[in-house]
Amino acid sequence: MPLSSLPDLPEDKTWNFAYVGRDTSSGELQIDLQKRSFIGIKDIWHPSLVDCLKLRRVRQLTATTYEAAYWSAGTASSLEPRTVIAKVARFEWEIPRLSMETSIYKILQNTGLAPEFVGHVHEHGRIIGFLLTKLEGREASIEDLPLCQSVLKRLHDVGILHGDANKYNFIVHGDTVHLIDFESSKLCDVASASMHAELESLREQLREGTRRGAGFIPLHRLN
Incomplete structure (x- = not known):
């Protein structure tokens, strides 16, 4: 149903959810x-809270992730914005995955394993995502196997199973590798069977050629 076919809705705060259908x-x-209470991310550990409406979308990366221009608090709008990566839930069912990822980034602060966590993203006070620094680099290849094994082992040593260690979740810049995308991660006992299996599968993951995990492909690259 096109949005243009909807009637005018009340412009007040008595509702925040609309169910639209047709009489059978x-x-x-x-x-x-209806007036509903929507769930949000509860683990609010970073001091910076950013209104989602203050972000200017630059480039869509995945369904929930995009590159954004961001003016931090106290920065004049005439100055160049900071480029960040925003990961924001669109629907309530995406909140649990981003909740886990938010908590994982708290554990990984100052470890050098992941991008810097810039702040929480909110919608009228409800936390729905987060901002990360944009990393420069490329996806990993089989030539980067030793570096990727090392960084994945360090992740395991702090008790985290990545859960989706595909080549696009390793960002390589020179001799440095960072991990991204912890939606599927979970806390595990160090040296668990799952961690061993994840390390063992890494060689095949880096040889993967189907672009699984690569995010959106720009249309000009399909032509």
Whole structure:
């Protein structure tokens, strides 16, 4: 149903959720307005809170992740914005995955294993995502196997199973490798069977050629 076919809705704070459908008998459009409490990320550990409306979307990377221009608090809007990576839930069912990732970044602060956590993203006070520094580099290849094994082992040593150690989740810059995308991560006992299996699969992951895990492919690259 195109948005243009919807009737005008009340411009007030008495509702924040609308269910739109048609009567099964008459086919008439029906709209049910409700006031609901939406879930948000609860682990709010970083002091910086950023309104989602203050971010200017630059480039979509995945369904929930995009490159954004961000003016930090106290920065004049006439100055050049900071380029960051925003990861924001669009639907409630995406909140649990981003909640886990938020907590993982708390553990990884100051380890050098992951991008710097810039702050939490909120919508009217409800935390729905986070900002990260944009890393310069490229995805890993089989030639980077020793470096990737080392950084993955360091991740395991702090008790975290990555859960999706594909080549695009390793960002290589010179002799430095960072890990990204911890949506599928979980806390595990060090030296668990799952961690061993993840390390063992790394060689095959770096040889992967199907672009699994690469995010969106720009249309000009498909032509």
